[in-house]
Amino acid sequence: MMSSARSFQVPEYLNARTPAEYRGIQRDHVRLMTLDTVTGECTHNFFNRLDSYLVAGDLLVLNNSRTIPAVLKGKRGRQIIEIRLSRKLSDKEWEALIVGGVVTVGEKIDLQGGLTATITGLGAEAPLIVLSFSKSGLDLLEIFYRYGEPLHYEYIETPWPIEMYQTVYASVPGSVEMPSAGRAFTWRLLNRLKEKGVNIAYLQLHAGLSYYGNDRWPHPNKHLEEFSISAETAGLINKTKKNNGRVIAVGTTVVRALETAVNAEGKIEPQKGLTNLYIQKGYPLKAVNGLITGLHEPEASHLDLLSAFINKGLLMKAYKEALADGYLWHEFGDMNLILPMSERT
Incomplete structure (x- = not known):
């Protein structure tokens, strides 16, 4: 785990304990921090303006695994x-x-x-x-x-119903933790993206436990998760790449699945299986160009994965800016778009 990941602390008041809907806003009205992977520029907006950062020919890949009461x-x-x-x-x-x-x-x-x-x-x-x-x-x-009851950690004090731990497009039961990067999407936003010419594809990766309690986290190389990529999704990704479009993963789960399924020629192969892929600084990303994700705590291995997209110094600078600006952490919190903005056409 990268040492710089431990160079910040998330204060208690920035732990999002309440879903957006119970804070009086729609899901897609949480905040959005954008990071340009080329220039390192950091900007601030709201998630319902995501369409202003994407262009026709971009492809969003979503994880439609449904959360079970675990x-x-x-x-x-x-x-x-x-x-x-x-x-x-x-x-x-x-x-x-x-x-x-x-x-x-x-x-x-x-x-x-x-x-x-x-x-x-x-x-x-x-x-x-x-x-x-x-x-x-x-x-x-x-x-x-x-x-059963939905899994929640110590920063969540209210037993929210299982519906609060679902994305709007979740359809295949199997995750014990919500694939939370997609929680901020609404059908209205997805439809607006489609109208703009942004394509949508789905896969499944059933998310396992990310924390074992008592300051214990899964070993990155032993954390097995089941995934499935259809021929239709593989075809959409390969077509996008062939046309020089950007493939944007919604969540670290999608990154792990796609980077597991990419072959030596850079094409995605439809498949089902298990992945224990650990992505960190220097990993040569072959399947994806960008990432939509939440804000991750210092101990999370997700931060290692983010450093494969952007220089970790720039990432930590942006995280400290998010802390100072009051961004909310965890599954009910705010969002982060990491993307080479200069590649927009």
Whole structure:
């Protein structure tokens, strides 16, 4: 993790605890900081003016993974157990985090709806474990939606409903954390972009846990996430690149998926699979030209990925400007567009 990422702190009052809708504004009225990757120029606007930075022939690639209620409460004897789902392994198996207490392989946890979960092994990295549920497929997903709660971290004090953790275009259930870079989009804004000639494509990357608690974060090279890129989306991206258009990823999840799927010739290949791709300073981006993302905390590996787009000194200068200007952090916060503005035609 880049050392300069730790050179700033986000004060408590800049942690966005409340969705935009509950702050009296529309989703797309959050603020937007733009960064020119060529000149380093930093400007400020609102997200509903995104169309003023994009041109006909640009392509936005969105992650339409839908957030599931990933927090389950159960009992192990008399002890209350909190399960945080992380990654689906099969129709009945998930990697998960058990919050509090010591876990033993073979133990069973009783959950609501007549569901039980058995600890069958260790996950890809500590402290994750593997759970095998007594139900599978749609029956299991229905239990999650009926009894589960959306995952939220300490800076969120209100139990917001699952709808607040969805993008408007989310359609394929599987993420345990909202792919939050797309939260600020509204259908009105998307339609306005299309009318301007900006194209839209979708893929899925099911986001896993980004934080394990107690100052523990996933190891960048062990953080496996499932993704799927259709032939239609691959074709749109390859056509855009052939026509010298800009491919703009909406979220670091989209960057990881596309950079995993790009071949040696720079073309995207349709595929499904897992990615543990870790992108940092010096990584040769072959699939994407720009990025729409939120504002990331100092410890997040997302900042390493951002430094593949723009000089980290310029990035940290802009972040300090955002702090001084009162930008809001995290999934309900403000947005950042990182793009070579000089390439606009």
